[in-house]
Amino acid sequence: MNDIVTLQWLNPLYSISGFCVGALVGMTGVGGGSLMTPLLIVLFGIHPATAVGTDLLYAAVTKTGGTFVHGAYRTIDWRIVGRLAAGSLPATCVTIAVMSRTDLGSEAARNLINSVLSGALILTAAVLVFRRSILELYAARVGELKPRTTISVTVIVGALLGVLVSISSVGAGAIGATALILLYPHLPMRQIVGSDIAHAVPLTLAGGIGHWMLGSIDWQVLASLLVGSLPGIVIGGAISVRIPDRLLRLLLATVLLLVAGKLIL
Secondary structure (H helix, E strand, O other): OHHHHHHHHOOHHHHHHHHHHHHHHHHHOOOHHHHHHHHHHHOOOOOHHHHHHHHHHHHHHHHHHHHHHHHHOOOOOHHHHHHHHHHHHHHHHHHHHHHHOOOOOOHHHHHHHHHHHHHHHHHHHHHHHHHHHHHHHHHHHOOOOOHHHHHHHHHHHHHHHHHHHHHHOOOOOHHHHHHHHHHOOOOOHHHHHHHHHHHHHHHHHHHHHHHHHHOOOOHHHHHHHHHHHHHHHHHHHHHHHHOOHHHHHHHHHHHHHHHHHHHHO
């Protein structure tokens, strides 16, 4: 009887979508929030607030697994994680508090979330395509910051990510990682990725809990997505070694721009 109830909670279409997004995340390292939230909105017609809240808890679960892996290999700089969280967690709480005073079911709230989401998707796509040019321009114009300035800017970046992720669920992946590369140019890439993933856990968890309190979580959708995405991430990681990284990033950027255009129109 319990098995039947469990199966009724699982929607195969959501699980298939979760698998596809999970595979892309496994292949590229980014794309979870950037693809899952707009997919829920555009393909399944879920309200933007519910799509964002559900995706935040989905990301918290999936990135927890990634954090354990990176932690085991000691590829996380916990000082950086703490600096980012010092900015992102308070910003998340403030953003959720502001959202609680608005009618998330209103057309105005829908338009606001769609606008922020579209902008975040375009920014993420630009980062994916032009990351090398951005890094070269930053190195030529700004160079390496002083240690104290680096700490302050890291906290500010965390705060900006907190606001962006709380509203759109997008930003903790490609945007966060690129910011860390600019701020910590001598840090090995594996530690950049590990620290970015580790910071995403408290950020998305705080945002997800906030949306839960606002009533914008669909637990059936969340369960179905996780059933598909977890094996998808594993398989995607295995496939990634056979496909050129730049090709994958261009493909992902194209998809993000198309989705952003769909949301705007």
